[in-house]
Amino acid sequence: MQVFDVIPPLAPTLRPAAPIVLALGFFDGVHRGHQEVLRRARAEADARGAQLGVMTFDVHPAVIYQHVPADSVKYLSTRARKTELMAQFGVDLLYFVHFTPRFAALDPQTFVDEYLVGLNAAVVVAGFDYTYGKQAVANMATLPTYARGRFDCITVPAALRDGSKISSTHVRSALDAGDVDLANQLLGYAYETTGTVVHGEARGRTLGYPTANIETPNAERLPAIGIYTVALQVDGRWVPGMASVGRNVTFGAGRPVTLEINLFDFHQDIYGRSVRVRWLHYLRGEVRFTGAAGLVAQLAQDEAQSRAYLKELTR
The missing domain is CATH 3.40.50.620 (HUPs)
Known part of the structure; x- marks a missing residue:
């Protein structure tokens, strides 16, 4: 072309x-x-x-x-x-x-x-x-x-x-509501964004759920605040995981919106890499927990639900 x-x-x-x-x-x-x-x-x-x-x-x-x-x-x-x-x-x-x-x-x-x-x-x-x-x-x-x-x-x-009518406005509204499942049906493919892996607060590692923090270009539309099942493309390989778009409200108020992705069965250092995020499924909204233990328990549930969804997706 x-x-x-x-x-x-x-x-x-x-x-x-x-x-x-x-x-x-x-x-x-x-x-x-x-x-x-x-x-x-x-x-x-x-x-x-x-x-x-x-x-x-x-x-x-x-x-x-x-x-x-x-x-x-x-x-x-x-x-x-x-x-x-x-x-x-x-x-x-x-x-x-x-x-x-x-x-x-x-x-x-x-x-x-x-x-x-x-x-x-x-x-x-x-x-x-x-x-x-x-x-x-x-x-x-x-x-x-x-x-x-x-x-x-x-x-x-x-x-x-x-x-x-299927329209760009309809797709935007779905993403703004966190409904990536509907957005993907309207698009006819899984919605994608890009970004660069940057250093975050490294708190996920201490919780047993290390995350890749993604800096997204300003011109790209992220889905609404929430937790999602995703895949991250690194060096041509799609790695499954779960993403959080949110403010980490458990750890304080007034925090900026960030995109953090916990990758399943993946342990490479990818800081500085250009990546693509494929948004597959909405899991839940962002919740403020009273402590780290409640958050960890919820993350375990999120991971189980994501793995189950991905298994169904590949059948």
């Missing part, structure tokens, strides 16, 4: 030589709804013997349209993760358009002329709710008018779960 940065205006050198099928969307999380768009676009590209391109953006549109501070946005998929997922779903050409104020100010016709026609689209595929300007006049229903016969338009209906 080839990846391109598009800094407006679109450079003529980025125009593919042959017509392509072009899928549109921000694709945060590349969830099951997004996957339907990509599958439909891939099928169309295969039928035409064409490459599949995706046009997405470098930042969430809210950064420009709603003046949300760029460093406050928590993504389901950072650029690196989105790129990885796009490759998995058969994308050939991935265009990250830099969502500048100039780009945001384009009227619908100019957007279509400069970017969709400019990228040599023979077919444009997007979800039913995709917009490219003011929603009332720049939606998939009006796209054929702006296309002026230069490309075909395919609108993909909503993907549903229990009668509700």
Whole structure:
């Protein structure tokens, strides 16, 4: 897969030589709804013997349209993760358009002329709710008018779960509630975050449950405070364990939120390593214990439940 940065205006050198099928969307999380768009676009590209391109953006549109501070946005998929997922779903050409104020100010016709026609689209595929300007006049229903016969338009209906539309907002809400099980069902895969193993307070070791303390990039969205069954990827190997997202309230008030992972049957020194966390199952909320003994007893129960869940997962 080839990846391109598009800094407006679109450079003529980025125009593919042959017509392509072009899928549109921000694709945060590349969830099951997004996957339907990509599958439909891939099928169309295969039928035409064409490459599949995706046009997405470098930042969430809210950064420009709603003046949300760029460093406050928590993504389901950072650029690196989105790129990885796009490759998995058969994308050939991935265009990250830099969502500048100039780009945001384009009227619908100019957007279509400069970017969709400019990228040599023979077919444009997007979800039913995709917009490219003011929603009332720049939606998939009006796209054929702006296309002026230069490309075909395919609108993909909503993907549903229990009668509700699968959306990035739905996934975020699930994660913010700690419901990683639901988030994973909506995504169609296990949610992942990244980070670096850093030194913590080393209290877990004294309790018999040593932890890897993970410093997570600011742009990534962690699940809510709670205890989870997870897997941690170290040097290409996935190691099962249990994670705590919380403030260690047993040991004092006003503590910062940290991510600590106790790995099962793993004893290597991994300080400073870059790792990935795969979020598998919610166990419970954070509890303040009156002493270390109560916490240790609960950790033993958490480990038993996690091992039982992982055993079922591999059947």
